Amino acid sequence: MIDKSTLWTVIILLGVGSFALRFSFLGLVGDRPMPAWLVRSLRYTAVAILPAMIAPLIAFSNEAGTGPDPSRLAAALMTLIVGAATKNVILALFTGASTLGIGLYFFG
């Protein structure tokens, strides 16, 4: 159960922080150029942080938490393959969910 005061702190500060990120350049920097290393690093935020977040959830997804659950691993791989091959977010999402559904139905 998430503590209510933590929840509201996160909602408000995350809202303020997200707005600050969105407003940063548009509102404050104008059209002055940014340092190249910063632009370069920003390009890789999503592809670094999102996989880092879910890698442990996939790698330790069996009931004991010691290794991957075969159905969940298969679903993750199918999502990745279809997403990378088709560049279609929704198709990848539904392929992954279907793979998981089929896997769990047949192998528990």
Place this chain on the structure above:
Amino acid sequence: MAITTTKSAYWAGFRDGAPFMLVAGPFAVLFGVLATEAGLNLFEVMSFSLVVIAGAAQFTAMQLMQENAPTVIVLISALAVNLRVAMYSAAITPYLGAAPLWKRAFMAYLLVDQSYALSHAKFETEPELSVPARAAYYFGTCTLVMITWFVCSYLGAALGTQLPSNLPLDFALPITFLSMVAPLLRTLPHVIAAVVAIIVALLAVNVPYSLGLIIAGSAGMAAGALSETYLTRKALT
């Protein structure tokens, strides 16, 4: 077709934004469902979606709060996931920077993947657009996506409590994030960034305070940026 009035610019953006309802909708429903499963009530879910409007950051914050990570770690991680909007902000500033401040504040609030992607492409291909026409187009692209985001968050939250309890919702987040990331793996540095981040995340899984995510994310970003520099230099020589 050339856009002549701000009104037609708004409706052009409105039409161009329509297909993205299909992308925003499922993620918003999923957020509503997962947040409700985590114990949030309808008001809290809707506040979250209204105040933050950032799918990946919202999912990240929810996951870490459920793992009882310290609040400051929740915030840093979720904001790191959302860092790309700062890049979007920088990218549209040359086109919209001349708009009045109050308008730019609204634009900033509504800056998401879809409004950025559509507007930036439009402004690049039609440089003759006036600043008010650009602003109108931008707000047009946001309209349907935002309505979808809020309505589907509501539907997900309303649905959340009525779903069968044997659904494997524990795995909704990995599939969601993989489906968002896979299409972004366009170049070798992107792949390197992801692989390094995954390896470091697995090695750092026992680091306290959920700091492993920040360490792994930073390592991945650095790996991506460095390999890009290296490959560019190699291509030049």
